[in-house]
Amino acid sequence: MTTTGTGTAQGAPTGTDTHCPYCALQCGMRLRPVAAGGPEPVAGRAPSAGRAPSAGRAPSASRAPVDPAAARAPVEVLERPGFPVNLGALCGKGRTAAAVLRPGARLTEPLVRDARGGALRPASWDEALDRVAGGLASARQRYGADAVGVFGGGGLTNEKAYLLGKFARVALRTANIDYNGRFCMSSAAAAHRRAFGIDRGLPFPMEDIARTGCVILVGANPAETMPPALRYFRELRENGGRLIVVDPRRTRTAEQADLHLQPLPGTDLALALGLLHLLIADGHLDKDFIALRTTGFEDARAAAMAHWPERVERLTGVPVAQLSAAAALFGEAAEGMVLTARGPEQQSKGTDTVSAWINLCLAAGKAGRPRSGYGCLTGQGNGQGGREHGQKADQLPGYRSITDPADRAHVAAVWGVDPASLPGPGRSAYELLDGLGTDGGVRALLLMGSNPVVSAPRAAHVTERIRALDFLAVSDVVLSETARLADVVLPSAQWAEETGTTTNLEGRVILRRKAVDAPPGVRSDLAVLHGLADRLGVPGGFPEDPEEVFEELRRASAGGQADYAGISYDRIRDEDGVFWPCPGADHPGTPRLFLDRFATPDGRARFAAVAHRPAAEEPDGDYPLFLTTGRVVSQYQSGAQTRRVDELNKAAPGPFVELHPALARRLGVEEGELLAVSSRRGRAVAPARVTDTIRPDTVFMPFHWGGTGRANSLTNPALDPVSRMPEFKVCAVRVEKPTVGEPPAAAAAEPDTAAAEPATAAAEAGR
Numbered sequence: 001m002t003t004t005g006t007g008t009a010q011g012a013p014t015g016t017d018t019h020c021p022y023c024a025l026q027c028g029m030r031l032r033p034v035a036a037g038g039p040e041p042v043a044g045r046a047p048s049a050g051r052a053p054s055a056g057r058a059p060s061a062s063r064a065p066v067d068p069a070a071a072r073a074p075v076e077v078l079e080r081p082g083f084p085v086n087l088g089a090l091c092g093k094g095r096t097a098a099a100v101l102r103p104g105a106r107l108t109e110p111l112v113r114d115a116r117g118g119a120l121r122p123a124s125w126d127e128a129l130d131r132v133a134g135g136l137a138s139a140r141q142r143y144g145a146d147a148v149g150v151f152g153g154g155g156l157t158n159e160k161a162y163l164l165g166k167f168a169r170v171a172l173r174t175a176n177i178d179y180n181g182r183f184c185m186s187s188a189a190a191a192h193r194r195a196f197g198i199d200r201g202l203p204f205p206m207e208d209i210a211r212t213g214c215v216i217l218v219g220a221n222p223a224e225t226m227p228p229a230l231r232y233f234r235e236l237r238e239n240g241g242r243l244i245v246v247d248p249r250r251t252r253t254a255e256q257a258d259l260h261l262q263p264l265p266g267t268d269l270a271l272a273l274g275l276l277h278l279l280i281a282d283g284h285l286d287k288d289f290i291a292l293r294t295t296g297f298e299d300a301r302a303a304a305m306a307h308w309p310e311r312v313e314r315l316t317g318v319p320v321a322q323l324s325a326a327a328a329l330f331g332e333a334a335e336g337m338v339l340t341a342r343g344p345e346q347q348s349k350g351t352d353t354v355s356a357w358i359n360l361c362l363a364a365g366k367a368g369r370p371r372s373g374y375g376c377l378t379g380q381g382n383g384q385g386g387r388e389h390g391q392k393a394d395q396l397p398g399y400r401s402i403t404d405p406a407d408r409a410h411v412a413a414v415w416g417v418d419p420a421s422l423p424g425p426g427r428s429a430y431e432l433l434d435g436l437g438t439d440g441g442v443r444a445l446l447l448m449g450s451n452p453v454v455s456a457p458r459a460a461h462v463t464e465r466i467r468a469l470d471f472l473a474v475s476d477v478v479l480s481e482t483a484r485l486a487d488v489v490l491p492s493a494q495w496a497e498e499t500g501t502t503t504n505l506e507g508r509v510i511l512r513r514k515a516v517d518a519p520p521g522v523r524s525d526l527a528v529l530h531g532l533a534d535r536l537g538v539p540g541g542f543p544e545d546p547e548e549v550f551e552e553l554r555r556a557s558a559g560g561q562a563d564y565a566g567i568s569y570d571r572i573r574d575e576d577g578v579f580w581p582c583p584g585a586d587h588p589g590t591p592r593l594f595l596d597r598f599a600t601p602d603g604r605a606r607f608a609a610v611a612h613r614p615a616a617e618e619p620d621g622d623y624p625l626f627l628t629t630g631r632v633v634s635q636y637q638s639g640a641q642t643r644r645v646d647e648l649n650k651a652a653p654g655p656f657v658e659l660h661p662a663l664a665r666r667l668g669v670e671e672g673e674l675l676a677v678s679s680r681r682g683r684a685v686a687p688a689r690v691t692d693t694i695r696p697d698t699v700f701m702p703f704h705w706g707g708t709g710r711a712n713s714l715t716n717p718a719l720d721p722v723s724r725m726p727e728f729k730v731c732a733v734r735v736e737k738p739t740v741g742e743p744p745a746a747a748a749a750e751p752d753t754a755a756a757e758p759a760t761a762a763a764e765a766g767r
Contacts, residue, residue: 028083153449154380165390187350219343284331286365398560437468
């Protein structure tokens, strides 16, 4: 199935206009089919990851011979200059996205395991779905409804996220559903709702970033996490604006900044309070804005005044002179923004930390006005929409609360069920995973589009809990590390093989369009939910057609905060995306929130009185260094898909430990030598990458790999009390040379492109 791209210049090549399957920019692209027997499509060379290690590179995965024709991707990726977010620009991940459509890279048939300890083997769809339905029903009958759990993903389309939430609450009647987006944006979402009454990653379009006066970018590295976005920050400076970057590492993004603040990991809250103290002391408050459009300033002021510059320097390591310079740049700018990402958010005090940065915007009058405000750079492709429509343990579609009687009644009416039949809130993501296989915990789990064996904190413990389940079913594109542990693996269609909407970091609802048929043995997740609901005795209400699901989603979201009622597939096609809230067909959508009022009962933004507190775990004599984690440009999330692309593996072949030369000299370690990093939760081994771009008291590891180089073997699951976000970004570690005979990190870097082949799958070790 192919269509001519819409909204394109006359004479444009035949193809399908769609969007990238990776980050929350959801860059526009065009997919053009490749003729059978034609040349292998060249999607474009992946950019170098920069500072690539010379040692520790993994060997290529062993694999059975593959027919070259069968190994080709069925489409090639072309630029689509008309989409406003990326204007045609694509990073290496986007340009090579079609490579994961190759049969040799992905699952093409269901797999089942006959007995504990046995191997996965190919199966028919009927057998696989019967096994899944039986496993879920058995656990429910034996232990109760809440012993069945659902774990979703921030890459699922809005239609899948919506129907997955409905499936959990209507077909399974379980409270226990959450998703991996809890690990990404939940602290920013909680702080956004606390201050403004609503959560949308950016309350303005990306284009506004280039036209403001000053941006403070906190714990974000878009040069590597979303490269096409970097142009907005370059244009900001070209237009005379100033860029301040807050990061313990001198990243590629920090190298673009006018001022780089390099705090200790876990001290972003103190830094924000110190900057607010200086705004107050130096007379940069917007008193009229505070009086007319906010509440709670006096309590926030008292908290900030307890964080004077010298104290903040001691806490953060940022010199007073730099603090003063940052406060002056932001305070004196006519317009300004604070943008946060995972750095300040993935902390056990992440909600309060983001609130402190929001306070800075409110005090300076840089919110609720054009080209000003606070925003979160959402990470996952549909991290925004995924949390709006029912995957989170405490939310119903449209950002409705699962504990609010009116919200429950509205959604129940759309679903045709009694409101009393809907379960209450369940466990947050880590708490759900931590209780797997235990008394009172989930005993049978349906997991869609997530890989917690690599991505969850304290990952070795989470792996043990997954192994303890009575039953695990995984629906995914590839045989991920988590799918390898499943009793049933269901091969799901990819982004180019199905139609559906996502919501990007701006709140722009866009349409991914089907460009090619999926292989015969592959089905969409909507078809999976339809088949399971039918087998569980709930035959209606789970359509396979994505547009039909979206029409129901519109009704369920109507009147909610995330109101999609006025958005349709036709309108998205015509307008190349529609911003929510959009309550009616005649509504223009809302590119810019809060210009007239905030979404609180009184229309005013709310200051939060917050104070610095230490991280849940700080260095001591046994574990004397900080560890922080993050991403590299050529891999994505847990790497389950990108590690199957040769071009990306050449640029980023495996895990590494980034450390300062002074620390390397103290350890007697040179570039490329193996290092062992230990925390109270586990140990990882990876090659050293020596650089002066990191603090001497801190080491950094990317989290895209499993095996012995798995960074999340080390991370701390301490939870933020509001958002339930784990503290990925800071923990205490010890670094040393590995012991004699300790396995190297090569296994962790295996791209494993052959894992989807039936012969390989059948050889997999059992759970």
